[in-house]
Amino acid sequence: MLATMMYGPGDVRAEERDEPTILKPTDAIIRLSASCICGSDLWPYRGSNPITAPLAMGHEYCGIVVAVGSEVKSVKPGQFVVGSFCISDNTCPHCQYGFQSSCEQREFMSGAQAPLARVPLADGTLVATDELPPDDLIPSLLAVSDVLGTGWYAADAARVQPGSTVVVVGDGAVGLMGVLSARQMGAARIIAMSRHKARQELALEFGATDIIAERGDAGVAELKKMTRNVGADAVLECVGTKESMMQALECARPGSMIGYVGVPHGVEFDGQQLFFAQKGMLGGPAPVRRFLPQLMDLVLTRKINPGRVFDLELPLADVARGYRAMDQREAIKVLLRM
Template sequence: MRGVIMRAPGDIRVENRDEPTILEPTDAIIRLVATCVCGSDLWPYRGAEPADHLAMGHEYVGIVEEIGDQVKTLTVGDFVVGSFVISDNTCEICQAGYQSRCVHAEFVHGTIGTQAERARIPLADGTLVATPGQPDADLIPSLLAASDVLGTGWFAAVAAEAGPGKTVAVVGDGAVGLLAVLAARQLGAERIIAMSRHESRQALAREFGATDIVEQRGDEGVARIKELTGGLGAHSVIEAVGTQESMMQAIRATRPGGHVGYVGVSHDVQLPGDELFFSGVHLHGGPAPVRQYLPELIDLIWRRKINPGKVFDLTLPLDRAADGYRAMDQRRAIKVLLQP
């Protein structure tokens, strides 16, 4: 089968890989219908993380082709959405709602890789969720978004305690930040401030529910947030980038007693203990437990209550994956959908 391999930073190739097979009785083999390039894939692409023959891809939807003897919740032919972290969904950590930290957690990126034609998904019962039936073609991008970026944006909004009566600020205008705007609106936030300098992303943020746009960054961005909130800062701030600047911007834009939900993959972020101590701000985040939210998100998408698939603004065949990586790296695309 064909699959995307990152041989080294900036070196993306579509190569022949071995067809996946059932290795454990809890495995499932799925034929990928759609996959995509994630913003986090750009970290190794840019050399900020090791990249040595990585099997790329961790966002995926597909059709079950084969199941192991112990798989109970799925049948061959099911259309499924999977989390980017393998989980059993039964351990104490999973039952507490943190499937991304399952005692058997395994990241799909790097070894399994779903930028491919097929994939073996371990612990299929705990990782995959079947849709109510075969989806219409127009729903597939939104279901694909639920596999990571929507679930991550949702977790960010929950971690930031977005809700009725709250002002929410979102640091980061990539796919996760934009879908955090959508999530905050669905959770009932009264005011949502999207921080973005890009006109097309600002337009999508407004479509998803943003009430205000702030173009400034850093201390200027913080000052503007405080100006919009009577000098106090936002109740809830979502950090969806993962840099030192974005994290400090999020913390400083939050009012005392407020909450920061951080989901940007952290790179060289150092928190000043004294400033954090006196800020009175709550911090909560990390790898999103997407599996916790999949049933709810699939239902919202299936009933056409939300359309997160709008974050995909470029669709390419799998063979042109390298073009997709370049487009996202150069910010010519918000998010690239790949069709195996």
């Protein structure tokens, strides 16, 4: 089959690889209905994470189960499933606490930018639908797997409440999903920080009430002006750079929480500064598994349309072009068709 491998910064190839097989009795093999490229795939692509061996890319997935290991009980061949980018057993204390992304058996999914993928711990990781979903819902169901689940977690960790004033730092796909999530949670005011017209428009479509195009100090000043110098009740940090994190901290009102889901690169916090600013923080890889049933239901009942975040669709053979488009910010998020 054709699969996506990354050999080094900027070097992504669709090439022939063996089809995956059941390696453990808890595995499932799924045939992907579609796949996509994640913002986090750009970290190694841009050289921010070292690559010591070729990487089998892709961790967002949904599709039809084609085989299961002998111990798998909750899903069976023929079913349509969505899974999290974090593999989890969903039974350990961390999973039971709702933090499946810290599962005692946590693994990170890989190899899903391909027509077939192996999903470990299938019972804990996958959630099946009652029936096969219509084709037009595939992009949105795929989005649940990571990008929506991650935006949702950012809003959850930031404790967005009905009536909250929310700031979303980052207009990438996750930030846009953060806007959608805050809206679903009843936020009264959702301020998206974005300076790209197409992304601003999508943010507004997803429920943003205000846009701040300025960055850095100017962006913070604008936010302060909008909130009578108070700051936001909840801040979603969806980038992971030092600049975006500082912006998030400055936008948050004292006592509020910052939900941060961009993997921090080069970010350090000074304890005393954080203390006197009195800003709360909770982040990490999103426990998407906790949210899967609710988010899949919202998609299947057509209450949300997160698939709108895909603005470029390519055949898997053109995956390298997809990476380039996202790296150059020509595309928000790329859907790959098999």
